[in-house]
Amino acid sequence: MDKKGLARALKQIATAIELIDSNPFRARAYHIAARAIETSPYSLEELVLEEKARGLKGIGPTMWERIQEYYAHGQLLSQQELLKSVPAGLWDLLTIPGLGTKRVRTLHETLEVTSLSELEYACHENRLLELPGFGPKMQANVLAGIHQVRSRAGHVLLPEALQQANYWLEQVRQWPAVVRAELTGPVRRFTPITNCVALLLAVDGSPQVVLAALREWLEATGVEGCRIEEQDDLALLTTDLPSGPDLKVYLCSTRHFAYYWLLTTGSEAHLTALRSQGLDDRQELKEAADEAAIYGQLGLAFIPPVLREDGEEVKWAASGQLPTLVQASDLPGVLHIHTTYSDGAHSLPEMAVAAAQQGYSYLGIADHSQTASYAGGLTAERVQQQWREIETLNQAQVGARLLKGIESDILPDGSLDYGDDLLAGFDFVIASVHSSLRMPAERMMSRLLAAIAHPAVTMLGHPTNRLLLGRGESAVDMPLLLEAAARHGKAMELNANPHRLDLDWTWCRLAKRLGVKIAVNPDAHRISGLDDVHYGILMAQKAGLTRDDIFIFSQ
């Protein structure tokens, strides 16, 4: 229970109102309240106990009551009736791109559609064509969207996967028969998206007995449909949880732990590469004391899990070329920070102090530029004002040294959002696309190439604009873009927000070959957002990047 949960609950009410109520402004009030809470710098406790919420614009008497209600009960009890009157399947429909509350409402009220399957059926019967606001293209898009949503079901982003994995780990470690329990599978490799949380348990005695008890315990906690498979001396319990990723629990004996840890961690491509080095031919490897010993026996240096992806890493290890992976501690500072000047939650001094506390010597401020009006983008005057405040703070040395940067929108014609004179005054410029994301490839590329060629631009921000599990990539010819970056001596952002992780790690390898520096930027909108840098570092490691491949600010 935190303020994120509160904001989510308020947004849910807003959506429910839009789906079944008649007053759109009431819904808007909930949306505005949710946003006010999200962007405020206060924790849930401060909002309630110190009554900070009452001072926020958009929080009136009713919202203040709702906030207290959430704090007391962890949910909005007074709104349960409202939520109950929304058919559960409508929430699924809203995840289809192009369907908002208005269209979902139309589908529900006219076609009585209440689930993805019913909607799919209605599409096949061409019944969407007759509805106001729908046509053949919309129907086709909806059908495509249904397939997209289905293929995403059960997948979660890395932070959620880690959270779930750690929860299960804590649980099974309390079991007396469990000698050792570790995270394994894709989450141990820190893959950005996963549909499977896997654990490996070393057990005393018969795995069957432990498995049966485990199944019983899981079913008692409400997890149904456990399946058990056994092969050789490895047992596996799989459950399809009602939502989110599958839980897989592997069991083996203590002496086989390292071997099976390696096997269950994967990836398949990594294991295939290891087999070509003789992984299957050496029985003694099954009894190895730890993973390092197995790699050692195969004539390889230890390959950290984060790197075990496409098999390339085994070639590196075999030729003694395993890179010394970049670490978070290699970053003297970070760039791409939003503040209250645009859509951030914390002020310049608050961010500066927080950054210093985390050991950063500099912090690159990059608020939104003027065209991003929805995010409170800065006019030229506000930019000047921010510069003055930065200079004052730097002179007073209140925290990390603040750099004057900007996240400038790349306008549809490829130009930036300010005149060249103003742009030249920044310490660094991140050029990002925030609108017209679905331009055809040719126009998108000339837009990006124009931006990257602009002398004031330091790097491109979130180059593909994807949102993992949310939005596809813009039409970007990445090799062409990276070559241009190399030619102009520009860096490429690896946006560390776990929803983005953009540039994707697979492209970072090409960037490295071309000599394009990768900037691991947190894109923080609040103090806690600084922590996202760790996800970016993990992706940089996955790509095999070293400290020398990373963009470090210098003047």
Added chain:
DNA sequence: GCCGTTTTCGGCCCGACTGTTTTCAGTCG
């Protein structure tokens, strides 16, 4: 449901895009 007054009701954020229309509604960032 909130806000801000022309202070107790009337109005509520914006620009671009898409797919639908034939001048506009819905969605999205």
